[in-house]
Amino acid sequence: MNIIEKFIDICKNRDIKGAIELQKSLQSTPCVQSLHTDFQTICAFDISYDKSSQLNFAVAVIMNFSHLELVETQNIIEKSVFPYISGLLAFREGPSIIRLYRKLKTRPDLLLFDGQGNAHPRGTGIASVIGFLLDIPSIGCAKTRLVGEYIEPGLQKGNHSDLNFRGQIVGRVLRTRKGVKPVFVSPGHKIDLNTTTDIVLRCCRKFRLPEPIREAHKLANEIMKNCKKNE
Numbered sequence: 001m002n003i004i005e006k007f008i009d010i011c012k013n014r015d016i017k018g019a020i021e022l023q024k025s026l027q028s029t030p031c032v033q034s035l036h037t038d039f040q041t042i043c044a045f046d047i048s049y050d051k052s053s054q055l056n057f058a059v060a061v062i063m064n065f066s067h068l069e070l071v072e073t074q075n076i077i078e079k080s081v082f083p084y085i086s087g088l089l090a091f092r093e094g095p096s097i098i099r100l101y102r103k104l105k106t107r108p109d110l111l112l113f114d115g116q117g118n119a120h121p122r123g124t125g126i127a128s129v130i131g132f133l134l135d136i137p138s139i140g141c142a143k144t145r146l147v148g149e150y151i152e153p154g155l156q157k158g159n160h161s162d163l164n165f166r167g168q169i170v171g172r173v174l175r176t177r178k179g180v181k182p183v184f185v186s187p188g189h190k191i192d193l194n195t196t197t198d199i200v201l202r203c204c205r206k207f208r209l210p211e212p213i214r215e216a217h218k219l220a221n222e223i224m225k226n227c228k229k230n231e
Contacts, residue, residue, distance in 0.1 A: 004098065004133050011082045011091050019082075019091045023124040026132055039065045039137075042203070043108035044212030045100065047093045048220040049080060050228070056080045057224040058096040061216040062106050068203065068211045074103045075223055087121050087146070090129035097130055110191075110199070111138040114213050116146050117188035117196075119163055119171035131189025138188030139196050140171075141210055145184050155179050158201055172197050176204035183208065 001009070010018040042065050048057040056078055062071040076099055082092040116125025117140030125146070131138025148165035150173045157178050163171040163186070171186030174197055187196045203210035209217075 007091075007129075007133055008095055008098070011095050014082055016085065016088070019088050020122070023088075023090075023122045023129065026124045026128060027122060039109040039199070041065060041071060041106060041108045042110045042112055042199075042212055043101075043104070044112040044114075044210070044216045045093075045097050046114055046213065046216035046220045047096060048217075048224040050224055054080050055224075055227075056093065056096045057220050057227065058093070058100055059216045059220040059223065060097075060100040060104060061212050061219065062104065062108050063212050063215070065110070065199075065202075068205070070215070072104060072106045073219060074100050075219065076100055076103070077223070077227065087125075089115055090124075090126040093126065094130055094133070098133065101134060108136065111136050111188070112200075112203070112210060112212050113138065113140050113188065114142065114209075114217065116140040116142050116184070117171070117186035119145070119147055119165065119184060119186035121147055123170070125186070125188070127186070127188025135189075137190040139191060139199060140184075140186045140188050141200050141213060142184045142186075143181075143209070145173075153182055157204075160197060169193065174200060176201060176210075177206075177208050180208050 043062045059075045113127040117127035127138045127140035148163040150163045151161045153159040153161040160172045160174040162169045173182045175182045185200045
């Protein structure tokens with residue numbers, strides 16, 4: 001059984017202990033510098049979850065990195081299996097994301113998640129886990145903090161401060177729009193913190209969140225609303 005098969009098996013069997021053990025096993029594979037920075041395409045994932053049907057409405061959006069123009073989108077609708085547990089989001093959403101990735105015609109150079117990378121209780125948020133499984137550089141860009149302490153960054157776009165947890169810098173608190181709440185960015189897999197910060201900032205234009213994440217979130221919500229409308 002390879003690592004992806006093991007991951008899917010853990011999710012399918014709702015194996016919480018196995019999920020935590022897998023996360024801990026990935027702690028020994030940190031990345032302190034980017035293997036390359038020549039990113040041509042960036043892929044963001046988003047999943048809208050409907051509590052009444054327990055369905056995941058999952059979307060992948062690929063944009064080119066230079067102009068943030070849309071390259072490809074894919075979506076799937078499927079039953080959610082793994083329960084919602086704080087710190088284990090990768091196991092609730094991961095199976096859908098992996099299936100989405102396999103549908104893509106374009107192989108992205110970088111993955112972007114509305115969630116955590118290293119800024120996680122076990123240092124392995126959804127960006128870290130999925131990035132490792134697919135062996136692609138990955139970034140977590142979350143709207144809220146999961147762990148750590150920080151000093152509020154300045155109010156100008158691009159201002160940032162370090163996010164510290166257990167004596168280590170695990171991410172950055174980044175102001176992506178003047179006077180608007182910052183986002184919490186952290187490396188996932190095969191990328192360093194400085195590159196992570198730069199990429200997220202370059203992907204943010206008029207809004208707080210990076211354009212690929214915004215587009216994925218919009219499409220996921222549209223698909224869910226259309227599906228419920230046609231029930």
